Amino acid sequence: MTAPATAKIETFDCRQAFAETLVEIAQSDPRIVAVCNDSVGSSNLSAFQKLFPERLVNVGIAEQDMVGVSAGLANGGFIPFVCGAAPFLTGRALEQIKVDAAYNALPIVLCGMSPGMAYGELGPTHHSIEDLSWLRAIDGLAIVVPADPAQTRAAVRWAAGSGVPSYLRIGRTKAPSVTADDSNAFAFGQANVLRQGSALTIVATGILVSRALEAAEVLAGRGIEARVLNISTIKPLDEAAIVAAARETGAIVTAEEAMTEGGLGAAVAAVVVRHAPAPMRILGVKGFAPTGSATFLLDHFGLNRDGIVAAALELKGS
Amino acid sequence: MPASSAPASGGTILDPLPAAVDAAERRDRLGKIATEIRRSVVEMIGRARLGHIGGDLSATDTLATLFFAVLKVDPGAPTDPNRDRLILSKGHCSAALYSTLSLRGFFPTGDLATFMQPLSALNGHPNRRKVPGVEANTGPLGHGLPIGVGSAIAAKLSGADWRTFVVLGDGELQEGSNWEAAMCAGHRALDSLTAIVDRNRLQQGARTEDTNRLDPLADKWRAFGWDAVECDGHDHQALFEAFTAPRSGKPVCVIANSIKGKGVSFIEDRVEWHHKVPSPEQVERALKELAR
Numbered sequence: 001m002t003a004p005a006t007a008k009i010e011t012f013d014c015r016q017a018f019a020e021t022l023v024e025i026a027q028s029d030p031r032i033v034a035v036c037n038d039s040v041g042s043s044n045l046s047a048f049q050k051l052f053p054e055r056l057v058n059v060g061i062a063e064q065d066m067v068g069v070s071a072g073l074a075n076g077g078f079i080p081f082v083c084g085a086a087p088f089l090t091g092r093a094l095e096q097i098k099v100d101a102a103y104n105a106l107p108i109v110l111c112g113m114s115p116g117m118a119y120g121e122l123g124p125t126h127h128s129i130e131d132l133s134w135l136r137a138i139d140g141l142a143i144v145v146p147a148d149p150a151q152t153r154a155a156v157r158w159a160a161g162s163g164v165p166s167y168l169r170i171g172r173t174k175a176p177s178v179t180a181d182d183s184n185a186f187a188f189g190q191a192n193v194l195r196q197g198s199a200l201t202i203v204a205t206g207i208l209v210s211r212a213l214e215a216a217e218v219l220a221g222r223g224i225e226a227r228v229l230n231i232s233t234i235k236p237l238d239e240a241a242i243v244a245a246a247r248e249t250g251a252i253v254t255a256e257e258a259m260t261e262g263g264l265g266a267a268v269a270a271v272v273v274r275h276a277p278a279p280m281r282i283l284g285v286k287g288f289a290p291t292g293s294a295t296f297l298l299d300h301f302g303l304n305r306d307g308i309v310a311a312a313l314e315l316k317g318s
Numbered sequence: 319m320p321a322s323s324a325p326a327s328g329g330t331i332l333d334p335l336p337a338a339v340d341a342a343e344r345r346d347r348l349g350k351i352a353t354e355i356r357r358s359v360v361e362m363i364g365r366a367r368l369g370h371i372g373g374d375l376s377a378t379d380t381l382a383t384l385f386f387a388v389l390k391v392d393p394g395a396p397t398d399p400n401r402d403r404l405i406l407s408k409g410h411c412s413a414a415l416y417s418t419l420s421l422r423g424f425f426p427t428g429d430l431a432t433f434m435q436p437l438s439a440l441n442g443h444p445n446r447r448k449v450p451g452v453e454a455n456t457g458p459l460g461h462g463l464p465i466g467v468g469s470a471i472a473a474k475l476s477g478a479d480w481r482t483f484v485v486l487g488d489g490e491l492q493e494g495s496n497w498e499a500a501m502c503a504g505h506r507a508l509d510s511l512t513a514i515v516d517r518n519r520l521q522q523g524a525r526t527e528d529t530n531r532l533d534p535l536a537d538k539w540r541a542f543g544w545d546a547v548e549c550d551g552h553d554h555q556a557l558f559e560a561f562t563a564p565r566s567g568k569p570v571c572v573i574a575n576s577i578k579g580k581g582v583s584f585i586e587d588r589v590e591w592h593h594k595v596p597s598p599e600q601v602e603r604a605l606k607e608l609a610r
Binding site for chain 2: 059
């Protein structure tokens, strides 16, 4: 017996789009520098290093120094892209992110590579599931989570020209593209409505966006039309899109590859409870993960199509 | 406005030293400027009833020498891309920095009276967005040197000849981030960078050597690939020579041996004066000792 033929959906690791775009903008803007912590390979910076060896500042395994050095480079007129594994960049250098980048209001682009549970079997030490909660509390720091390569390319270009400190969460776990039209893949501060619906809204970010679309498909099969919002700018949040979703669909499920305390779901809930109270379910990571691959762990925490569908059905009481 | 409207000491902008002065004149003029800064510090802290007087007074001669005889800075163009950078890593000594900047002409000396008053630009720790001449918002220890390293890399990448100076507390060197930065600067041979350690041998709670030993301090810097020199942190000519030595292919650490609370007898070298505030009578006594 042969297996049924299934259309193979192409999936992407966003680091490649990140690295290609960085090289592209660095070619026309000499102020762009990359700063890293022995992470040339894991941040896909080899091409950048080859083309601009002087502008690749590898400080070694020293995250506090990495962010401080970036502040000095910004003081000297450069636009640093600080590339390190998300757990170490945000955890080890949190005070430097708060003070040297945000409080100093310098145009530093903090690039958290391989976030969430991308490092799978390496365990909770290497997972970055707290970053959204930590960084949301820092005044003046923009937080952007691209969902696919097209969004990544646009977000890198936006960050380079923004003039403000920002955090880009650059995904490693492969996921399908969610962008239909590359020309409007990403606008800073704006949610993308990927699917219209009036029965409820699924609000997702990053790798969970494609899974939210899959869930909406299943729900549609059961007669439940779900709206799907891709929130690629976590901060500042597109409050208007959230309020409209709450008012027009009356129920919200959020989904993110991060701790539920303080991440996307918490941000959405704060808006909903103030402007348009509606029942919600907040899906995310619940504590330190057991051993397993990135995809195993997403399933383990219900961060997949079926988990989102179940939460939606529970909300709708069916 | 603060309750007291008395103007800060000095009250007028002081001129930087011309390049061509001899050692004796340099000592004399910087000595007088340092006295004005110290008087201002005592008045500011006495008025605000807050501040870090011991470290302010130990770092005063370093700041006076830098701003009045070494740094290429223009108070009229505080963000000139080619300016020298001075980063006060020991940001709690903001009263000394504000006094120095103000006397050098970066902002009116009258503003010093607002130190730590509600909504004043002159916070307990400096803010570059509010105070002209401040290069970096510092306060938590161990932040200034990495920023200085980045600044020196920026100069190198730009092919520019501006220099970077970072003023560090000695107790601050217990923070590991300094040594990440020291290793990086040594590796990259950043000879436009000078770190100045205000070596007053006291930290908030006790002597540095009784808390977490720093000596042999010069050897530590040398082991990280730096040139290290020691000098009297209150001898303006010695500081001047250390800060203007020809570039050697290595970053330079100047260990400025100083006395915490320098200039006020009852504050000098006493651990409790890290952030103790002088009474009005003590302010009067201090100002008498700091006679012009």
